[in-house]
Amino acid sequence: MNVSFGRLARHRLAIALSAAALMAGVSSASAQSVIKWLHLETNAERLGTWQEIAAAYEAEHPDVKIEFQFLENEAFKAKLPTLLQSNEAPSMFYTWAGGVLKAQMQTGAIRDITAAMDADGGAWRNSINPAAVAAMTFEDKVWAAPIQSGVVSFFYNKELFEQAGVDGTAIATWDDFLGAVQKLKDAGITPIAGGGGDKWPLHFYWSYLAMRELGHDGFEAAKNGEGFTGEGFVAASQKLIDLGAMQPFQEGYLGATWPDAMATFADGRAAIVLGFENTATPTIQRGAATDGEGLVQDNIGRFPFPVVEGAPGLITDDFGGINGWVVTTNAPPETEDFLKFFTNAENSAKIAERNAILPTTIGAEVGVKDPSMAEAAAQKAQATWHQNYLDQDLGPNVGRVVNDMSAELAAGQISPEDALQQIQDAFSLEM
Amino acid sequence: MSQTSSISAPRALSARTPAIARRKSNRVRGTWPVLVLFLPPALLLFTVFVILPMGEAAWYSFYNWNGYGLPTQWIGTKNYELIFNNGAFRQALINNGLIILVSIVIQIPLALWIATMVTHRIKGAVMFRLLFFLPYVLADVAAGMIWRFVYDGQFGLVAGIFNAMGMSAPFWLADRQVAFYAVLGVIVWKYFGFHMMLFVAGLQSIDKSVLEAADIDGATGWQKFYRVTLPMLGSTVRLSVFFAVIGSLQLFDMIMPLTGGGPSNATQTLVTFLYSFGVMRMQVGFGSAVGVVLFVICVVLAFSYKRIFMKND
Numbered sequence: 001m002n003v004s005f006g007r008l009a010r011h012r013l014a015i016a017l018s019a020a021a022l023m024a025g026v027s028s029a030s031a032q033s034v035i036k037w038l039h040l041e042t043n044a045e046r047l048g049t050w051q052e053i054a055a056a057y058e059a060e061h062p063d064v065k066i067e068f069q070f071l072e073n074e075a076f077k078a079k080l081p082t083l084l085q086s087n088e089a090p091s092m093f094y095t096w097a098g099g100v101l102k103a104q105m106q107t108g109a110i111r112d113i114t115a116a117m118d119a120d121g122g123a124w125r126n127s128i129n130p131a132a133v134a135a136m137t138f139e140d141k142v143w144a145a146p147i148q149s150g151v152v153s154f155f156y157n158k159e160l161f162e163q164a165g166v167d168g169t170a171i172a173t174w175d176d177f178l179g180a181v182q183k184l185k186d187a188g189i190t191p192i193a194g195g196g197g198d199k200w201p202l203h204f205y206w207s208y209l210a211m212r213e214l215g216h217d218g219f220e221a222a223k224n225g226e227g228f229t230g231e232g233f234v235a236a237s238q239k240l241i242d243l244g245a246m247q248p249f250q251e252g253y254l255g256a257t258w259p260d261a262m263a264t265f266a267d268g269r270a271a272i273v274l275g276f277e278n279t280a281t282p283t284i285q286r287g288a289a290t291d292g293e294g295l296v297q298d299n300i301g302r303f304p305f306p307v308v309e310g311a312p313g314l315i316t317d318d319f320g321g322i323n324g325w326v327v328t329t330n331a332p333p334e335t336e337d338f339l340k341f342f343t344n345a346e347n348s349a350k351i352a353e354r355n356a357i358l359p360t361t362i363g364a365e366v367g368v369k370d371p372s373m374a375e376a377a378a379q380k381a382q383a384t385w386h387q388n389y390l391d392q393d394l395g396p397n398v399g400r401v402v403n404d405m406s407a408e409l410a411a412g413q414i415s416p417e418d419a420l421q422q423i424q425d426a427f428s429l430e431m
Numbered sequence: 432m433s434q435t436s437s438i439s440a441p442r443a444l445s446a447r448t449p450a451i452a453r454r455k456s457n458r459v460r461g462t463w464p465v466l467v468l469f470l471p472p473a474l475l476l477f478t479v480f481v482i483l484p485m486g487e488a489a490w491y492s493f494y495n496w497n498g499y500g501l502p503t504q505w506i507g508t509k510n511y512e513l514i515f516n517n518g519a520f521r522q523a524l525i526n527n528g529l530i531i532l533v534s535i536v537i538q539i540p541l542a543l544w545i546a547t548m549v550t551h552r553i554k555g556a557v558m559f560r561l562l563f564f565l566p567y568v569l570a571d572v573a574a575g576m577i578w579r580f581v582y583d584g585q586f587g588l589v590a591g592i593f594n595a596m597g598m599s600a601p602f603w604l605a606d607r608q609v610a611f612y613a614v615l616g617v618i619v620w621k622y623f624g625f626h627m628m629l630f631v632a633g634l635q636s637i638d639k640s641v642l643e644a645a646d647i648d649g650a651t652g653w654q655k656f657y658r659v660t661l662p663m664l665g666s667t668v669r670l671s672v673f674f675a676v677i678g679s680l681q682l683f684d685m686i687m688p689l690t691g692g693g694p695s696n697a698t699q700t701l702v703t704f705l706y707s708f709g710v711m712r713m714q715v716g717f718g719s720a721v722g723v724v725l726f727v728i729c730v731v732l733a734f735s736y737k738r739i740f741m742k743n744d
Contacts, residue, residue: 081498107499252602254694396713
């Protein structure tokens with residue numbers, strides 16, 4: 001609703017502007033650059049903030065017009081390859097970095113923004129967290145403007161934990177976690193909300209377990225060619241099978257989507273969810289719960305994914321997304337300038353404050369007002385390693401296999417060896 | 432035409448040849464403009480939108496290609512090997528077979544039975560026809576979404592019914608043993624109305640006097656159906672089965688919102704398999720190979736069915 005209204009309003013504005021231009025006898029309308037902004041945001045509040053920033057930019061640059069285009073998440077992923085190679089390519093689009101961005105880079109369909117980043121003595125580059133810029137860098141060129149990064153961790157319902165006699169703050173190891181799950185089950189509470197239908201929510205478990213089992217060096221070695229069939233991966237897969245065998249998830253979780261899982265947690269029908277950094281914010285809770293309210297923030301606790309005793313993975317090794325905007329080859333030259341404006345500290349802080357994200361622009365942290373988000377930001381700040389989502393980092397093919405296998409392992413449908421072999425098969429095709 | 436001319440031609444060859452030649456040239460002169468005017472647009476469209484993409488798919492299927500740029504990594508028949516070793520593909524094949532089986536064993540008899548009831552001049556027959564036909568009018572995606580909700584074990588209609596009976600609700604779509612039967616239920620619900628309409632049309636074209644004659648001969652209801660109605664409906668039944676087969680091979684847009692092919696690929700069909708393993712994974716080469724296999728299956732089924740069962744229709 002908001003979107004169409006906004007579009008209509010902008011159209012009217014455009015018509016009014018061009019009419020005014022005609023009357024003045026100036027043909028500036030024809031020289032206008034149009035930045036086509038392809039996004040997949042369904043949250044009207046977030047989109048509203050973007051539209052506001054875009055309008056501010058348009059006001060400062062009358063010769064630039066910003067046009068919003070929407071594609072739903074899955075449709076976006078499916079359509080993008082074709083879209084990028086057509087004349088209808090957008091000027092800028094969303095990215096999760098990783099293997100997909102790399103594949104796009106290799107095609108020449110996207111433009112590196114290194115020059116814009118380094119202009120004025122690197123003003124833009126220096127305004128953004130170096131780790132985030134690094135995540136968008138391949139072959140020493142920057143391929144996207146980072147906007148946000150996140151960290152996945154466990155969130156729990158304090159009330160339900162209390163009922164079961166579990167102390168959430170004391171969970172440090174995987175065994176502690178399994179103990180908590182068992183206690184919750186014994187108390188007749190569904191321990192975990194899971195989205196097995198979408199599969200990727202379960203890949204969080206497999207990824208974290210593998211990170212904890214292998215540690216940074218072991219994991220990097222695997223990605224750089226050693227492959228995914230080693231001992232650490234077998235142990236991680238077995239742990240996911242064992243967790244699944246305890247039947248900790250809500251009934252029917254294998255058919256549940258991520259919104260279903262979030263609703264299960266926000267309604268208080270399950271005690272734990274392994275979710276994004278913004279899980280405990282009121283915006284997300286309101287959007288997720290069936291009653292439109294959700295859990296109050298005081299009732300939500302948070303702990304990082306526990307470590308596996310005796311394994312090299314650290315509790316400060318983080319797993320989470322990193323996002324940015326990619327500029328396409330034929331985009332108008334103003335696109336970079338707009339992105340620089342969009343990611344400046346003031347705008348980033350505004351987005352962070354209103355839309356529950358963790359900005360990657362230096363100085364925009366002041367916008368992170370929500371206490372649970374601040375906690376996530378603090379955890380991120382002392383991270384010893386930040387691993388991007390595997391279904392992005394390993395590229396679309398291996399990533400999807402990882403997702404599929406995570407769901408199969410949790411459901412106990414496959415042995416660790418078979419699952420890892422499938423991942424390895426896909427991986428060896430990419431190498 | 433050709434027969435008569437070939438018989439009569441030798442008899443008065445010398446006298447008639449110029450006449451035939453003139454007539455032939457007239458005919459050719461008459462058809463050429465038509466050919467030149469009408470063939471190119473259709474031929475062009477068909478070539479550009481059907482023949483070329485098919486050829487391209489066949490070409491891509493020998494590459495490991497993610498859809499960006501041009502395919503360069505030739506891998507021979509590796510994609511085809513991967514397909515036939517893939518458990519999800521076998522499951523998809525079995526599922527498509529199951530859909531055809533259920534169509535023939537349950538859906539078509541059901542449609543025929545209901546069609547015989549709603550063709551009688553009973554009160555509200557038109558009303559019932561409309562009612563049974565409605566699911567078919569509904570968009571596949573909408574039907575999938577509606578049934579996802581109906582089957583939901585938490586808030587759905589099924590949950591409501593089970594809870595009312597004091598039982599805990601099942602999660603059919605999340606259970607790999609049951610999920611595909613739940614999908615089959617939706618398919619029967621969605622498409623039997625279409626087959627019913629085919630049969631209604633077929634039944635209306637049957638001459639009433641034949642049935643009256645059977646009545647006079649003292650045939651029972653069942654005998655009338657089995658000996659008179661069914662044989663006269665033969666071509667409609669064959670057509671109906673044909674549509675069921677083709678429909679099964681095309682089934683995609685209802686599955687995606689309903690189960691997305693899950694859990695554990697238990698509800699994949701050939702097309703959802705192509706989409707999830709080819710398009711979504713950006714394995715365009717592999718997806719093209721699946722497309723080629725699907726194409727071959729379609730062509731073989733369609734032509735052999737037409738040759739064997741529909742040659743007289």
